[in-house]
Amino acid sequence: xxxxxxxxxxAEPVRRRILDLLRERPRLVGELTxxxxxxxxxxxxxxxxxxxxxxxxxxxxxxxxWYELDPAPLAEVDAWLAPxxxxxxxxxDALERHLDADPDPVEDR
Numbered sequence: 876x877x878x879x880x881x882x883x884x885x886a887e888p889v890r891r892r893i894l895d896l897l898r899e900r901p902r903l904v905g906e907l908t909x910x911x912x913x914x915x916x917x918x919x920x921x922x923x924x925x926x927x928x929x930x931x932x933x934x935x936x937x938x939x940x941w942y943e944l945d946p947a948p949l950a951e952v953d954a955w956l957a958p959x960x961x962x963x964x965x966x967x968d969a970l971e972r973h974l975d976a977d978p979d980p981v982e983d984r
Contacts, residue, residue: 901943
């Protein structure tokens with residue numbers, strides 16, 4: 876079972892954005908810095924927190940350090956959320972029925 880640390884780490888929007896970028900492919904800290912619009916030390920601080928939480932791994936290649944997503948902690952969060960999905964699944968089904976029944980979609984207004 877994962878700890879509350881994972882949720883604390885994921886609560887920070889910049890860290891979630893880093894995970895989104897790493898989901899696409901491994902990246903160098905410079906690439907992440909450019910994408911995020913942060914300083915290199917600021918980006919490195921977030922990467923350190925993500926590494927300590929086990930969400931990111933680092934692979935050294937000569938002088939470069941590649942950061943990549945480690946999805947294992949996210950799978951643990953997903954497993955913990957599974958029993959709660961019924962709560963929002965019903966709401967999504969109700970929204971779908973409502974949208975299907977609306978003869979005047981927003982685009983036509």
